[in-house]
Amino acid sequence: MPIGRLIDALVGAPGQPRMTDTASLVAALPEGAVLTDPGVLASYRHDWARDPDAGMPAAVVRATCTADVQAVLRWACEHKVAVVPRGAGSSLSGGSTAVEGGVTLSMERMRSLRIDPATRVAVTQPGALNAEVKAAAAAYGLWYPPDPSSFEICSIGGNAATNAGGLCCVKYGVTTDYVLGMEVVLADGTAVRLGGPRVKDVAGLSLTKLFVGSEGTLGVITELTLRLLPAPPPACTLVATFPSIETSADAVVAITARLRPAMLELMDNGSINAVEDFMKMGLDRTAGALLVARSDAPMGASAFEIEQMADCCKLAGASEVFSTTDPDEGEAFVAARRAAIPAMERAGVLLLEDVGVPVPSLPALVHGVRAIAEACDTRIVLVAHAGDGNTHPIIAYPPGDDAAEARARRAFGEVMDLAIRLGGTITGEHGVGRLKAPWLPAQLGPDVMALTRRIKDALDPDGILNPGVLLTES
Amino acid sequence: MPIGRLIDALVGAPGQPRMTDTASLVAALPEGAVLTDPGVLASYRHDWARDPDAGMPAAVVRATCTADVQAVLRWACEHKVAVVPRGAGSSLSGGSTAVEGGVTLSMERMRSLRIDPATRVAVTQPGALNAEVKAAAAAYGLWYPPDPSSFEICSIGGNAATNAGGLCCVKYGVTTDYVLGMEVVLADGTAVRLGGPRVKDVAGLSLTKLFVGSEGTLGVITELTLRLLPAPPPACTLVATFPSIETSADAVVAITARLRPAMLELMDNGSINAVEDFMKMGLDRTAGALLVARSDAPMGASAFEIEQMADCCKLAGASEVFSTTDPDEGEAFVAARRAAIPAMERAGVLLLEDVGVPVPSLPALVHGVRAIAEACDTRIVLVAHAGDGNTHPIIAYPPGDDAAEARARRAFGEVMDLAIRLGGTITGEHGVGRLKAPWLPAQLGPDVMALTRRIKDALDPDGILNPGVLLTES
Numbered sequence: 001m002p003i004g005r006l007i008d009a010l011v012g013a014p015g016q017p018r019m020t021d022t023a024s025l026v027a028a029l030p031e032g033a034v035l036t037d038p039g040v041l042a043s044y045r046h047d048w049a050r051d052p053d054a055g056m057p058a059a060v061v062r063a064t065c066t067a068d069v070q071a072v073l074r075w076a077c078e079h080k081v082a083v084v085p086r087g088a089g090s091s092l093s094g095g096s097t098a099v100e101g102g103v104t105l106s107m108e109r110m111r112s113l114r115i116d117p118a119t120r121v122a123v124t125q126p127g128a129l130n131a132e133v134k135a136a137a138a139a140y141g142l143w144y145p146p147d148p149s150s151f152e153i154c155s156i157g158g159n160a161a162t163n164a165g166g167l168c169c170v171k172y173g174v175t176t177d178y179v180l181g182m183e184v185v186l187a188d189g190t191a192v193r194l195g196g197p198r199v200k201d202v203a204g205l206s207l208t209k210l211f212v213g214s215e216g217t218l219g220v221i222t223e224l225t226l227r228l229l230p231a232p233p234p235a236c237t238l239v240a241t242f243p244s245i246e247t248s249a250d251a252v253v254a255i256t257a258r259l260r261p262a263m264l265e266l267m268d269n270g271s272i273n274a275v276e277d278f279m280k281m282g283l284d285r286t287a288g289a290l291l292v293a294r295s296d297a298p299m300g301a302s303a304f305e306i307e308q309m310a311d312c313c314k315l316a317g318a319s320e321v322f323s324t325t326d327p328d329e330g331e332a333f334v335a336a337r338r339a340a341i342p343a344m345e346r347a348g349v350l351l352l353e354d355v356g357v358p359v360p361s362l363p364a365l366v367h368g369v370r371a372i373a374e375a376c377d378t379r380i381v382l383v384a385h386a387g388d389g390n391t392h393p394i395i396a397y398p399p400g401d402d403a404a405e406a407r408a409r410r411a412f413g414e415v416m417d418l419a420i421r422l423g424g425t426i427t428g429e430h431g432v433g434r435l436k437a438p439w440l441p442a443q444l445g446p447d448v449m450a451l452t453r454r455i456k457d458a459l460d461p462d463g464i465l466n467p468g469v470l471l472t473e474s
Numbered sequence: 475m476p477i478g479r480l481i482d483a484l485v486g487a488p489g490q491p492r493m494t495d496t497a498s499l500v501a502a503l504p505e506g507a508v509l510t511d512p513g514v515l516a517s518y519r520h521d522w523a524r525d526p527d528a529g530m531p532a533a534v535v536r537a538t539c540t541a542d543v544q545a546v547l548r549w550a551c552e553h554k555v556a557v558v559p560r561g562a563g564s565s566l567s568g569g570s571t572a573v574e575g576g577v578t579l580s581m582e583r584m585r586s587l588r589i590d591p592a593t594r595v596a597v598t599q600p601g602a603l604n605a606e607v608k609a610a611a612a613a614y615g616l617w618y619p620p621d622p623s624s625f626e627i628c629s630i631g632g633n634a635a636t637n638a639g640g641l642c643c644v645k646y647g648v649t650t651d652y653v654l655g656m657e658v659v660l661a662d663g664t665a666v667r668l669g670g671p672r673v674k675d676v677a678g679l680s681l682t683k684l685f686v687g688s689e690g691t692l693g694v695i696t697e698l699t700l701r702l703l704p705a706p707p708p709a710c711t712l713v714a715t716f717p718s719i720e721t722s723a724d725a726v727v728a729i730t731a732r733l734r735p736a737m738l739e740l741m742d743n744g745s746i747n748a749v750e751d752f753m754k755m756g757l758d759r760t761a762g763a764l765l766v767a768r769s770d771a772p773m774g775a776s777a778f779e780i781e782q783m784a785d786c787c788k789l790a791g792a793s794e795v796f797s798t799t800d801p802d803e804g805e806a807f808v809a810a811r812r813a814a815i816p817a818m819e820r821a822g823v824l825l826l827e828d829v830g831v832p833v834p835s836l837p838a839l840v841h842g843v844r845a846i847a848e849a850c851d852t853r854i855v856l857v858a859h860a861g862d863g864n865t866h867p868i869i870a871y872p873p874g875d876d877a878a879e880a881r882a883r884r885a886f887g888e889v890m891d892l893a894i895r896l897g898g899t900i901t902g903e904h905g906v907g908r909l910k911a912p913w914l915p916a917q918l919g920p921d922v923m924a925l926t927r928r929i930k931d932a933l934d935p936d937g938i939l940n941p942g943v944l945l946t947e948s
Contacts (some may be wrong), residue, residue, distance in 0.1 A: 118727050118833065119834060141732075153702050165674050192925060194922065196899075198862075198863060199644075199863065200639050202637045202639075202687050202904070203917050204688060204917075204922065205684065205687065206637065206687045206931075207689075207922065211687075212680060212931075230731055257614075257615065281663065297772050301773040306476065356591075358671045358672060360592040388673045423670065425672050427677050428672070428674035429674055432678065443677050445667070447664055448666050448667070450639050452681070455933075456679075
């Protein structure tokens with residue numbers, strides 16, 4: 001059934017009273033698990049995407065165990081009610097935005113987490129934060145690499161649902177590279193175990209990998225088995241300024257052809273100036289681009305790798321190159337990169353883009369974004385996980401200015417159009433969610449959308465799982 | 475339709491004449507693409523699994539382009555004929571064993587291959603050999619890591635279809651970690667492009683990952699976009715002998731908790747003796763286990779890592795530890811490990827197992843395999859990618875001895891039963907194919923099998939794609 005019609009049938013047109021019968025849901029779950037207080041419901045409408053079209057849920061369920069999740073899905077399957085799985089609500093693309101009259105299924109209470117040091121895995125419930133997984137692993141001298149910028153406040157279940165990335169991905173890969181197994185509850189309430197604590201396992205279809213990045217549209221993850229690495233050695237850090245984006249992109253290509261940096265971040269002129277306005281770090285306001293790179297090669301080899309990277313930067317035309325083996329000094333450079341978002345928050349409300357292109361197309365993307373900013377009369381600065389070609393144009397508009405917001409949202413869409421034209425992706429690590437779903441067909445084409453729909457229909461025939469995410473309609 | 479019934483309907487019971495009408499297939503393809511000569515057909519019946527139940531194909535198509543593959547699948551879809559995709563035919567689990575009356579679709583002529591050094595990808599047709607991809611990348615100073623032992627003779631398409639592993643996977647991951655995109659022809663002949671030359675891309679479901687490891691049951695891969703890394707520095711190598719499997723497993727756990735070796739291979743007493751019989755290298759025939767480890771950390775750091783690994787081995791109780799920075803000397807140690815299979819080939823026909831367990835369960839697996847060998851009165855020696863817990867018990871039986879073959883096949887199954895009991899997998903890197911399909915339900919359970927079937931039916935409703943692989947019946 002088309003999702004729009006399904007929801008209309010259940011809850012009437014927007015603005016009409018909700019008709020979802022939550023009494024039977026309350027009866028199906030432990031006392032206190034189902035919340036229907038209007039104030040509480042309102043607090044679960046939005047995630048960080050602040051979608052103005054967010055619905056009001058009929059109920060919020062704070063599950064405490066797999067059985068709770070199964071009960072919700074059995075009930076939702078029977079009553080044909082939409083279920084929106086929600087971790088920490090930090091989605092930037094509306095992946096956990098509430099559906100009108102649906103159930104928002106929060107994982108915030110499912111946070112148990114244990115480390116098995118011999119097998120080098122973490123076994124965690126989805127509500128644990130990324131930072132909690134990292135800390136638990138660190139207590140055993142182990143390391144969970146994926147590091148979205150929001151790692152202190154985002155949930156590990158949301159990371160798996162979106163296949164989240166981060167800064168260290170250029171060397172260490174993304175979330176899917178660390179998910180060895182999971183328990184997932186299907187649309188009909190069946191709980192299945194996929195994979196397990198085995199780095200190599202090709203028995204059967206790659207179902208674990210299919211659920212990673214499925215954004216809650218195929219099932220609800222209730223447990224994850226994550227691969228851990230030994231903690232890396234202390235890193236050396238390099239910062240280089242370039243007269244232009246082109247020269248910095250040349251340096252990125254040269255560096256990644258020679259070695260594997262543990263971080264390779266880029267700031268454009270706009271983000272350099274935004275951070276300098278904010279922090280007064282003495283950054284070169286005239287620079288076309290700034291790169292921050294790291295090596296964590298063991299035992300002195302990091303200084304050697306940094307030297308190689310410095311050579312690449314100089315050959316590409318860097319105007320200044322500075323490197324340090326001092327961790328605090330290195331952290332200061334990375335802090336400049338991380339400060340781009342708080343710096344821009346001072347300029348207004350943010351729309352965070354997440355488009356990616358092949359690395360050689362970075363200059364075309366950066367110039368194109370600048371042209372879009374001018375055409376839309378909106379402010380856009382750009383930071384990027386440059387080694388991956390994954391960029392974050394940060395769009396800011398003054399709060400309460402509807403015309404400015406409309407121009408910003410137009411720019412948001414045009415940036416995606418540009419990325420697609422450049423052979424890129426509309427999302428490198430944030431997910432499609434609701435905000436980007438209208439652009440997905442332009443990237444994937446009708447045949448891949450049809451294939452996606454076939455899998456969705458096979459696993460969620462009633463379309464109750466996170467309707468409107470990934471797929472805008474039946 | 476159940477595959478068994480589908481095939482029966484088309485070709486009658488085994489032994490009856492084939493009824494597949496190949497004339498219309500010949501007409502649908504370029505001249506010379508379709509082979510029906512009985513001698514040629516017979517040469518495509520088997521792969522390296524030498525399945526005694528292999529069928530006789532009605533035709534072999536040697537495709538030269540995506541359009542040929544589409545024509546075959548359109549024809550097969552219309553006529554409800556089974557299609558067995560085939561790369562180099564080196565499957566050890568019967569993944570490209572012919573189906574009676576079906577079409578074997580060979581990729582051996584689809585071998586074009588190009589490297590894009592700036593984007594650091596290889597774009598290759600499926601018939602190119604793994605070694606050809608490695609060589610093409612190396613010409614640009616780049617590296618395609620996955621290294622199945624058969625890399626000189628196995629096809630890259632087969633690698634992707636099985637999610638092949640290898641020796642360097644302990645540090646560098648398996649095939650799926652390198653497949654950024656693909657073109658795949660679906661059961662109805664539609665060709666779709668998935669992913670692309672982007673390391674980070676979360677736009678839509680992880681379809682690329684779903685097709686990797688699907689063993690030709692969901693579609694036929696016609697092009698791959700593969701991520702390349704910079705070539706690694708020269709490696710240092712360590713070899714250590716241990717009084718027991720237990721002490722060697724302790725060393726593996728200790729090493730992988732501290733650092734990331736570029737190789738961590740194990741030989742048991744049986745394989746040490748088989749190799750010593752074969753090569754007279756002076757290996758310690760009394761050793762319970764031998765480890766071969768490598769570090770490829772840059773600029774002298776590899777010697778430091780090897781020292782750390784040596785410490786781990788000594789602390790775990792190694793009786794002898796030797797290391798070298800000399801590449802030739804290092805290669806000799808690795809050659810001993812690689813010689814286990816040719817050494818055992820002198821003892822008879824081989825059945826190569828591929829079971830995996832969590833690393834701490836390695837001793838239980840090794841002892842269990844020894845007990846199975848005794849109980850089945852068959853010879854089994856064991857080598858392992860120990861850092862991954864992925865083991866290859868090598869079963870040998872005298873050619874032409876039917877009773878010995880039956881005992882060997884019983885042992886083959888019992889080793890899988892054992893791996894499942896130990897929380898492991900029936901296949902770490904070879905694939906399920908036909909040989910292991912009967913054991914898959916015991917590992918995955920009925921709910922995961924049902925989920926697998928739902929996806930299979932959604933993508934291949936007539937069951938024409940590699941029937942009998944992964945799923946034994948409808």
